[in-house]
Amino acid sequence: MLAAMRDCAEVYPIFILDPWFPRNMRISANRWRFLIEALKDLDDNLRKINSRLFVVRGKPTEVFPVLFKQWKVTRLTFELDTEPYSKLRDAEVERLAAEHNVQVIQKVSNTLYDIDRVIAENNGKPPLTYVRMQTVLASLGPPKHPVQAPTLENMRDCQTPWKPTYEERYGVPTLEELGQDPEKLGPHLYPGGESEALRRLDIHMKRTGWVCNFKKPDTEPNSLTPSTTVLSPYMKFGCLSTRTFWWRLTEIYHGKKHSDPPVSLHGQLLWREFFYTAGVGVPNFNKMEGNPVCVQVDWSDNQEHLKAWSEGRTGYPFIDAIMTQLRTEGWIHHLARHAVACFLTRGDLWISWEEGQKVFEDLLLDADWSLNAGNWQWLSASAFFHQFFRVYSPVAFGKKTDKNGEYIKKYLPFLKKFPAEYIYEPWKAPRSLQERAGCIIGKDYPKPIVVHEVVSKQNIQRMKAAYAKRAGASSGEPKKQHESDKKGGKRKSATGQSVAEMFIKKNKTKKI
Numbered sequence: 001m002l003a004a005m006r007d008c009a010e011v012y013p014i015f016i017l018d019p020w021f022p023r024n025m026r027i028s029a030n031r032w033r034f035l036i037e038a039l040k041d042l043d044d045n046l047r048k049i050n051s052r053l054f055v056v057r058g059k060p061t062e063v064f065p066v067l068f069k070q071w072k073v074t075r076l077t078f079e080l081d082t083e084p085y086s087k088l089r090d091a092e093v094e095r096l097a098a099e100h101n102v103q104v105i106q107k108v109s110n111t112l113y114d115i116d117r118v119i120a121e122n123n124g125k126p127p128l129t130y131v132r133m134q135t136v137l138a139s140l141g142p143p144k145h146p147v148q149a150p151t152l153e154n155m156r157d158c159q160t161p162w163k164p165t166y167e168e169r170y171g172v173p174t175l176e177e178l179g180q181d182p183e184k185l186g187p188h189l190y191p192g193g194e195s196e197a198l199r200r201l202d203i204h205m206k207r208t209g210w211v212c213n214f215k216k217p218d219t220e221p222n223s224l225t226p227s228t229t230v231l232s233p234y235m236k237f238g239c240l241s242t243r244t245f246w247w248r249l250t251e252i253y254h255g256k257k258h259s260d261p262p263v264s265l266h267g268q269l270l271w272r273e274f275f276y277t278a279g280v281g282v283p284n285f286n287k288m289e290g291n292p293v294c295v296q297v298d299w300s301d302n303q304e305h306l307k308a309w310s311e312g313r314t315g316y317p318f319i320d321a322i323m324t325q326l327r328t329e330g331w332i333h334h335l336a337r338h339a340v341a342c343f344l345t346r347g348d349l350w351i352s353w354e355e356g357q358k359v360f361e362d363l364l365l366d367a368d369w370s371l372n373a374g375n376w377q378w379l380s381a382s383a384f385f386h387q388f389f390r391v392y393s394p395v396a397f398g399k400k401t402d403k404n405g406e407y408i409k410k411y412l413p414f415l416k417k418f419p420a421e422y423i424y425e426p427w428k429a430p431r432s433l434q435e436r437a438g439c440i441i442g443k444d445y446p447k448p449i450v451v452h453e454v455v456s457k458q459n460i461q462r463m464k465a466a467y468a469k470r471a472g473a474s475s476g477e478p479k480k481q482h483e484s485d486k487k488g489g490k491r492k493s494a495t496g497q498s499v500a501e502m503f504i505k506k507n508k509t510k511k512i
């Protein structure tokens with residue numbers, strides 16, 4: 001925005017509601033609410049400097065030529081985006097801008113570093129280990145400092161020509177306009193927007209001892225309030241700059257003993273950077289096929305098990321409590337994500353990580369293309385992490401930090417009368433106890449859909465076979481390039497309907 005305002009008489013801050021996203025992604029009502037609140041907060045902050053936010057509805061390639069003419073645009077500035085669809089979209093927008101004699105300025109600000117520079121520094125390939133990533137980043141020096149937000153002073157020679165009639169056309173949308181059912185909203189735990197992001201950051205950064213001692217593996221997946229920052233949705237939506245977070249941490253660390261990457265908070269931001277870089281450098285990063293870093297596994301297609309997992313009905317209370325928290329609240333702890341991701345894939349159900357990725361894409365407030373794909377590959381031991389023989393137990397893992405199952409009781413209250421001895425394995429409780437607890441296993445709550453001790457052993461053997469096949473393949477003939485690799489991946493094109501139209505249709509057909 002600062003680049004847009006420089007030497008300009010008028011500035012139009014815009015956000016485009018692009019129908020491609022709801023058409024090609026699953027988006028829960030909770031995440032729509034977060035976005036709406038983020039836009040509202042942005043508009044409020046812009047009003048404070050005598051400007052406004054214009055929420056434009058439509059396909060970017062269709063709305064820009066109209067706006068270029070209507071607003072007599074001479075310069076377009078936006079943040080560099082690294083996801084496959086966004087790159088195609090932005091290249092097309094750049095072409096249209098050139099056609100209309102509009103200068104384009106793109107700035108890197110979603111990541112700590114310019115990802116293309118990181119890849120260039122690593123001989124044109126994304127670093128595939130964290131240590132390698134650290135070495136490459138060390139050679140680039142510390143990340144840039146964030147720039148100041150625009151002020152009234154910056155707006156002195158510039159104005160935003162807002163008219164009252166614009167409210168209807170460019171106002172912040174409501175859930176109803178987007179075809180969302182407010183009944184589907186969960187508790188309002190993480191309001192969207194920059195103001196809330198900065199407030200949340202401040203609260204955490206005041207806890208200097210906690211920040212300096214932060215070690216991710218020591219945080220708890222099943223605490224009743226989050227044991228990590230929950231800043232991820234804010235970073236995903238651009239409400240919080242990762243550079244602001246990084247440099248606040250640097251200030252706190254200064255002169256103090258503190259934890260280090262990969263387990264420290266700086267280390268968490270580097271994980272983000274790591275998966276963003278892989279997302280740019282690895283073709284077909286969100287798929288198994290045509291993805292050169294991903295082990296090819298013969299996952300099974302069991303829709304019933306997939307549904308049971310996604311709806312929190314596997315019969316394993318720890319897994320089901322996590323999936324219930326995800327579905328209602330939109331955020332779960334990183335190690336809780338580990339537990340359910342391992343369970344769905346190589347641990348128990350032997351279902352593709354791509355299916356899990358889709359469910360997370362729908363339900364997470366922080367759903368992020370690169371981070372979701374990268375972490376799912378990690379957890380399913382498909383890429384980056386290869387110790388497939390280390391499987392999380394859906395019973396023992398949660399007990400380590402919550403012996404009495406308070407977390408389970410919170411999210412599955414119908415199990416709350418089970419004593420600690422049975423809360424993780426209620427099917428083992430005697431029938432009389434189940435009756436007293438008011439919950440008969442197999443009737444009021446399912447029996448386990450698989451026997452963990454049996455399937456996890458079988459699955460380790462299946463992973464072993466997949467790895468052996470990969471080793472065999474890589475020692476033989478060079479692999480044929482995958483069709484979608486050559487084409488740069490298949491992309492569906494949007495049809496040009498407005499977001500609202502598309503949502504109305506979606507509601508009728510109940511398809512996303």
Ligand SMILES: Cc1cc2nc3c(=O)[nH]c(=O)nc-3n(C[C@H](O)[C@H](O)[C@H](O)COP(=O)(O)OP(=O)(O)OC[C@H]3O[C@@H](n4cnc5c(N)ncnc54)[C@H](O)[C@@H]3O)c2cc1C
Pocket residue numbers: 216228229230231232233235236265268269271272273275332333334335337338341360364366367368369371372373375376379
């Ligand atoms: C299967 C699976 C899917 C995931 N999908 C997503 C996703 O779609 N979006 C998302 O933001 N995170 C995802 N993660 C990573 C991680 O779980 C979350 O970033 C983290 O739990 C967010 O909580 P927090 O903000 O309290 O994290 P904190 O521990 O407070 O960390 C601070 C920030 O560092 C970044 N970060 C932390 N851990 C990771 C990680 N493993 N990978 C990348 N960045 C990280 C996040 O931006 C986070 O907000 C996924 C993890 C798994 C195992």
